[in-house]
Amino acid sequence: MKITFYGVRGSIPSPGPDTARYGGNTSCVHVALGDGQNLILDAGTGIRELGKKLAETDDTINILLSHGHWDHIQGYPFFQPIYQPDRLIRVYTSADENHGQLCALFDQIDGANFPVKAGDLPSRSKCIMDDPSSLLMADNIQVQRIRINHPGGGYAYRIEDDTVSCAFITDNELDPPYELSTTYDQWVEFCRGVDVLIHDAQYLESDMPHKHGWGHSLVSQVRKLAVDAEVGSLVLFHHDPDRSDSEIDSIQRENENYFRNIHAPSRSLCAAEGLQIHLKSRKNQLASLEVN
Numbered sequence: 646m647k648i649t650f651y652g653v654r655g656s657i658p659s660p661g662p663d664t665a666r667y668g669g670n671t672s673c674v675h676v677a678l679g680d681g682q683n684l685i686l687d688a689g690t691g692i693r694e695l696g697k698k699l700a701e702t703d704d705t706i707n708i709l710l711s712h713g714h715w716d717h718i719q720g721y722p723f724f725q726p727i728y729q730p731d732r733l734i735r736v737y738t739s740a741d742e743n744h745g746q747l748c749a750l751f752d753q754i755d756g757a758n759f760p761v762k763a764g765d766l767p768s769r770s771k772c773i774m775d776d777p778s779s780l781l782m783a784d785n786i787q788v789q790r791i792r793i794n795h796p797g798g799g800y801a802y803r804i805e806d807d808t809v810s811c812a813f814i815t816d817n818e819l820d821p822p823y824e825l826s827t828t829y830d831q832w833v834e835f836c837r838g839v840d841v842l843i844h845d846a847q848y849l850e851s852d853m854p855h856k857h858g859w860g861h862s863l864v865s866q867v868r869k870l871a872v873d874a875e876v877g878s879l880v881l882f883h884h885d886p887d888r889s890d891s892e893i894d895s896i897q898r899e900n901e902n903y904f905r906n907i908h909a910p911s912r913s914l915c916a917a918e919g920l921q922i923h924l925k926s927r928k929n930q931l932a933s934l935e936v937n
């Protein structure tokens with residue numbers, strides 16, 4: 646499994662000299678599975694660069710959408726494969742009868758908010774409301790999803806490929822003031838033993854209490870989850886648009902101190918555009934992990 650980060654920022658794109666190293670594009674992560682299947686987690690502005698690479702292939706593209714907020718969908722109209730005739734794109738929407746638009750990716754391509762209408766696109770795009778585990782599952786691949794605690798709802802995903810695994814949990818408030826969709830204990834079970842946990846860590850204690858209830862977690866809460874669930878590596882994701890590179894460097898240093906004498910996670914990283922994590926399956930052993 647190879648995980649590549651194309652957009653790591655939350656809320657709104659934030660280009661500029663203070664954010665250039667970690668990157669200003671919004672949520673998009675590519676997961677290349679061992680059997681050659683492509684999974685894309687979210688379609689924020691980071692998906693534009695990824696689209697240029699995928700346009701050179703003719704692979705089927707599977708998109709798992711966490712939810713329909715702008716920072717998770719806005720790159721899709723600029724995703725080159727949607728303009729390729731007969732390209733098959735399967736979008737697993739986060740919507741259901743109780744939550745949000747049917748397919749936020751297509752609904753924004755309406756001729757008014759964007760000059761093209763989704764119905765005029767030449768690609769064969771499908772919006773699928775079923776649980777992705779039923780359709781994506783191959784012999785060695787499993788996808789599970791669980792509801793996030795976030796205004797408007799949505800899903801987090803756990804992907805298992807042979808003996809390696811990752812969890813993608815963005816826009817999730819571990820301790821919200823509103824009714825929980827998923828309890829802390831359920832999160833610990835969902836993440837239990839995963840090789841790579843990618844989790845929303847938008848806020849610091851200094852953001853509180855003002856932003857309590859906005860749908861995101863504190864770095865300190867995510868560290869605790871990583872320890873309680875004994876994950877292999879933790880990747881902090883969905884950085885606040887006002888968090889500068891030097892502030893994220895400070896979070897990285899604090900993480901290294903925090904986890905220094907802790908058995909798991911063995912590694913903690915702040916997500917950056919271009920970060921690539923290669924998880925190699927090893928039978929009956931911990932997965933080996935290379936970071937570029």
Ligand SMILES: [Zn+2]
Nearest residue numbers: 655656716816
């Ligand atoms: Zn977001």
Ligand SMILES: [Zn+2]
Nearest residue numbers: 712714795816
């Ligand atoms: Zn959101």
